[in-house]
Amino acid sequence: MRKKVIAGNWKMNNNLSGAVELISGIKNGLADFEPQADMIICPPYISLETAAALIKDTPIKLGAQNMYFEDSGAYTGEVSAEMLKSVGCEYVILGHSERRTIFNESDETINKKVKKALAGGLKPIFCIGETLEERESGVTNKVVEKQVRDGLQDISESDLANVIVAYEPVWAIGTGKTATPEQAQEVHEFIRNLIKELYSENAAQNLVIQYGGSVKPANAKELLSQNDIDGALVGGACLQPDSFLDIVKSS
Numbered sequence: 001m002r003k004k005v006i007a008g009n010w011k012m013n014n015n016l017s018g019a020v021e022l023i024s025g026i027k028n029g030l031a032d033f034e035p036q037a038d039m040i041i042c043p044p045y046i047s048l049e050t051a052a053a054l055i056k057d058t059p060i061k062l063g064a065q066n067m068y069f070e071d072s073g074a075y076t077g078e079v080s081a082e083m084l085k086s087v088g089c090e091y092v093i094l095g096h097s098e099r100r101t102i103f104n105e106s107d108e109t110i111n112k113k114v115k116k117a118l119a120g121g122l123k124p125i126f127c128i129g130e131t132l133e134e135r136e137s138g139v140t141n142k143v144v145e146k147q148v149r150d151g152l153q154d155i156s157e158s159d160l161a162n163v164i165v166a167y168e169p170v171w172a173i174g175t176g177k178t179a180t181p182e183q184a185q186e187v188h189e190f191i192r193n194l195i196k197e198l199y200s201e202n203a204a205q206n207l208v209i210q211y212g213g214s215v216k217p218a219n220a221k222e223l224l225s226q227n228d229i230d231g232a233l234v235g236g237a238c239l240q241p242d243s244f245l246d247i248v249k250s251s
């Protein structure tokens with residue numbers, strides 16, 4: 001049985017003191033229960049080092065929200081996998097739909113980032129998902145298949161073991177609209193079958209596939225009880241300790 005993984009994508013929210021406050025709130029909440037799921041927090045870059053110190057000796061793990069695929073050099077504003085490792089990151093979100101749409105990241109760029117993250121010892125949370133227009137025109141599986149094939153191109157089966165896939169329908173991110181558990185399950189099952197075809201039954205069975213898109217305490221339990229939904233990538237609801245922990249408790 002795959003262990004559930006709940007990750008909080010803080011996006012561009014919280015300055016350093018806000019980050020300290022949110023992490024303290026999560027730590028205080030953890031005094032009351034034993035989490036059954038793995039927990040990852042992904043604050044903005046500026047708070048990563050402080051976050052790493054605050055979560056030391058807790059079950060909370062640390063991730064970044066992006067990185068660049070080069071090692072170093074004249075890439076103003078970017079950070080490398082090695083830099084993220086050096087401040088204590090274990091995970092990195094790659095290919096989030098906001099990166100794809102606002103910052104024009106292509107499947108090819110994302111693939112380079114996934115490879116570089118893995119080579120640098122980081123575990124990518126690799127995001128994929130269709131737009132509303134794509135869903136309404138019936139091409140969801142086709143879109144997701146291309147994102148998986150291109151984004152994971154030349155990734156070996158042993159490296160895939162360190163990848164989490166996050167299925168996030170774009171129309172459900174930050175909109176308050178959630179995919180129904182059945183809609184999400186259907187795509188998750190499709191992704192797992194695709195991984196079986198591209199790798200093996202074993203790789204498919206071990207792959208953690210998170211759902212993301214307006215996950216909140218009120219809908220988490222039903223989503224997380226689906227066969228192929230192994231966790232959640234949470235945006236808005238991870239910014240309050242109680243709602244983040246309520247989602248963890250739903251696992």
Ligand code: PEP
Pocket residue numbers: 009011168172173174175176212213214215233234235236237
């Ligand atoms: C996300 O940022 O990955 C996300 C799913 O956001 P929200 O939960 O706010 O929809």
